[in-house]
Amino acid sequence: MKNSASELYTMNHSAAYQHAFNYIRQLAILLRNSLKVKSKEAYKQVYNWQFVHCVDFWTIVLGRACSRMREAERGSESELRPLIYPLVQITLGAIKLVPNARSYPYHMHLARSILHLMQHTNTYVPLAPSLLPILTAQLASSSAPKASTIRPLDFETTLRVPQQYLKTRVYAEGVVEEASFLLAEYLTSGPVQGSVGFPEIVVPVVAAMRRAVKAAQKGKGKGKEAVTVKTLVERIEESAKWVDDKRRGISFGPGRMQEIEAWETGVKIEETPLGKYVRVLRKAREKQRKLIERASLTPYYLNYTDTTFQAREGEDEIIEED
Structure with a gap:
């Protein structure tokens, strides 16, 4: 539905601007009221699925309308491009509204929407300050995660974490894995990894x-989380060195924007150490998703064309661990 509606909105950018402006303004009003009142009921006006899907929908619309390819075809910038800034500000404000562990899935849903916008419009957004607290909070905790037999949390379908998941190993590992992946996706986006200033951009992130x-190594029971973050740090530093080596031979300065843009256009992100690492992560996550889908499928479904039971796809396959 989002994809179909976004196609309709991008048929006429001038007409779509009025609709988009009004709806994004409504999101801003809800966020402003929550910041003013600071009550549980006011927070619920922002921390809900409707708000998340509204933000996601408008990032899809703006990503489709303001993509480089679309604007090149039009020969000019889209009339919707000025709405990128307010939508990003609203989204970042919603992430900061309730910065507690139970709201991390909500924060990551909004972060994914911003990532989509960045990747399609080539717009730089300082998303790292919103992702790093999620990642570092699990490692900096003074108490070791509790052992638990509950199933891993599905971050795709969760908005607020159930109480029983808090301070458990299952949740800590899931949060670190998900936040690390989102941070890696952010750092490999065009406006970040493709920037000539990438080595400088990642200095505070790496620190x-x-x-x-270092804090996790002093504690107990955080080995897997620490290894995940340490591996990401190593790939980031390797990518920073890769960009530093690549730009060593350039002869232009920061004021010559056309030459800088030409240099950045030539950067092949998939060839960077971080780009290769993210590609491996994506394949692993996709494989895991397919295994979960196969395992959750019911063995049979009723085929109404011949009124007989037919086997679901993949029923006879054996799922092997490798």
Whole structure:
């Protein structure tokens, strides 16, 4: 539904601007009221699925309308491009509204929407300050995670974490894995990894993550989380060195924007150490998703064309661990 509606909105950018402006303004009003009142009921006006899907929908619309390819075809910038800034500000404000552990899935849903917008419009957004606290909080905790037999949390379908998951190993590992992946996706986006200033951009990110890993090593029971973050730090530093080596031979300065843009366009992100690492993560997550889907499928479904039971796809396959 989002994809179909976004196609309709991008048929006429001028007409779509009025609709988009009004709806994004409504999101801003809800957030402003929550910031003013600061009550449980006011927070519920923002911390709900409707708000998340509204933000996600408008990032899809703006991503489709303001993509480089679409604007090149039009020969000019989209009339919707000025709405990118207010939508990003609203989204970042919603992430900061209730910064507690139970709201991390909500924060990551909004972060995914911003990532989509960045990747399609080539717009730089300082998303790291919103993701790093999620990642470092699990490592900096003074208490060791509790053992639990509950199933891993599905972050795709969760908005607020059930109470029984808090301070458990299952949740800590899931949060670190998900936040690390989102941070890696952010750092491999065009406006970040493709920037000539990438080595400087990642300095505070690497410093914060190294402090978190050091704190985790002093505690107990955080080995897997620390290894995940440490591996990401190593790939980030390798990518920073890769960009530093690549830009060593350039002869232009920061004021020559056309040459900088030409250099950045030539950066092949998939060839960077971090780009290769993210590609491996994506394949692993996709494989895991397919295994979960196969395992959750019921063995049979009723085929109404011949009124007989037919086997679901993949029923006869054996799921092997490798």
